[in-house]
Amino acid sequence: MTEPILTTRSLRKSFGALAATDDVSLDLRPGEIHALIGPNGAGKSTLIKQIAGEIAPDSGTIHFAGQDITTKHAAARARLGMARTYQISSVAPDFTVLQNVVLSLVARHHGAFGLFRNVLKDRRLTDAAREHIARAGLSGRERQRATDLSHGERRRLEIAMALAQSPKLFLLDEPMAGLGTEGASELTGLLDGLRQQAPILLVEHDMDAVFALADRISVLVYGRVIATGTVAEIRANAEVRTAYLGEDA
Numbered sequence: 001m002t003e004p005i006l007t008t009r010s011l012r013k014s015f016g017a018l019a020a021t022d023d024v025s026l027d028l029r030p031g032e033i034h035a036l037i038g039p040n041g042a043g044k045s046t047l048i049k050q051i052a053g054e055i056a057p058d059s060g061t062i063h064f065a066g067q068d069i070t071t072k073h074a075a076a077r078a079r080l081g082m083a084r085t086y087q088i089s090s091v092a093p094d095f096t097v098l099q100n101v102v103l104s105l106v107a108r109h110h111g112a113f114g115l116f117r118n119v120l121k122d123r124r125l126t127d128a129a130r131e132h133i134a135r136a137g138l139s140g141r142e143r144q145r146a147t148d149l150s151h152g153e154r155r156r157l158e159i160a161m162a163l164a165q166s167p168k169l170f171l172l173d174e175p176m177a178g179l180g181t182e183g184a185s186e187l188t189g190l191l192d193g194l195r196q197q198a199p200i201l202l203v204e205h206d207m208d209a210v211f212a213l214a215d216r217i218s219v220l221v222y223g224r225v226i227a228t229g230t231v232a233e234i235r236a237n238a239e240v241r242t243a244y245l246g247e248d249a
C-alpha cells in the first residue's frame with residue numbers, strides 16, 4: 001500500500017487535568033478524504049492545531065511527507081505543503097480575488113517575484129492564479145473585492161489560495177460552517193474533486209457532507225479515537241452510534 005502522507009502516533013495534549021488529545025494515532029493516505037468527527041469538545045480542533053504546528057503535543061510524533069515534523073514551526077509545515085484553509089484566512093478583504101491568489105502564489109515563492117504592483121502584471125502569475133480560481137469555481141469573480149464575496153465564495157477563495165501553495169495535504173476545519181444547504185452541497189462537490197490534488201483531513205459537523213465525501217472516518221470522543229473505518233463501518237458501529245451519531249445513525 002502507498003505510504004501515508006501524514007501519520008500521527010500516540011499524540012497527547014492535556015490542558016491541566018483535561019486530556020484534550022489522548023493517544024491519537026491516525027494517518028492520511030494519498031488521494032483520500034479522512035474525516036474527523038466527534039461531539040463538541042472531543043478534541044478535534046486541538047488535534048488539528050497540533051498537526052498544523054500551532055500547539056505542541058505533550059508527547060507523540062507527527063510525520064508529514066516523509067519527515068518527522070513534530071517540533072517544526074507552523075510556517076515550516078506550510079512550506080512543506082501543509083495547507084490549512086482556516087489559517088490561510090489571511091484573505092486581504094480589500095484586495096480582489098485575483099490579487100489575493102497572486103499574493104498567495106508570491107508567498108509560496110518567497111517573494112522571488114519582486115514588488116506586488118509589478119507581480120500583478122506578470123502573466124505567469126496571473127495566468128496561474130486564474131487557473132486556481134477556476135478550479136475553486138470562482139471564474140468570473142476575479143475582479144471582485146474579497147469583502148464583497150458571499151460566505152460560500154469566500155470559502156472558495158480560501159481554497160484557491162490554498163491551491164496556490166502547491167499543497168500536499170489540506171487541513172480543513174469545518175469548511176461547511178455557516179453555509180446553507182445549497183452552499184454546503186456546492187462545496188461538497190468542490191472538495192470531492194480536490195482530493196485528486198492532495199488528500200484532505202476534514203473536521204466537519206455536517207454529517208451529510210462527511211458521509212458523501214469521506215473515504216474513512218475517525219471518531220474522537222473525550223480526546224480518544226474510538227473508531228476508524230469506512231462510512232459503512234462507522235454507521236454500523238454500535239459504540240459510535242451511542243457516543244455520537246444517536247438517532248441519525
Ligand SMILES: Nc1ncnc2c1ncn2[C@@H]1O[C@H](COP(=O)(O)OP(=O)(O)OP(=O)(O)O)[C@@H](O)[C@H]1O
Pocket residue numbers: 015018020038039040041042043044045046047
Ligand atoms: N487553550 C485551552 N485551554 C484549556 N482548555 C482547552 C483549550 N483548548 C481547548 N480546550 C479544551 O479541550 C477540549 C477539546 O477542545 P476542542 O476545541 O479541541 O474540541 P472540538 O472537538 O474541536 O470541539 P468543537 O466541535 O466544539 O469545535 C475541550 O474540553 C476544551 O474546552
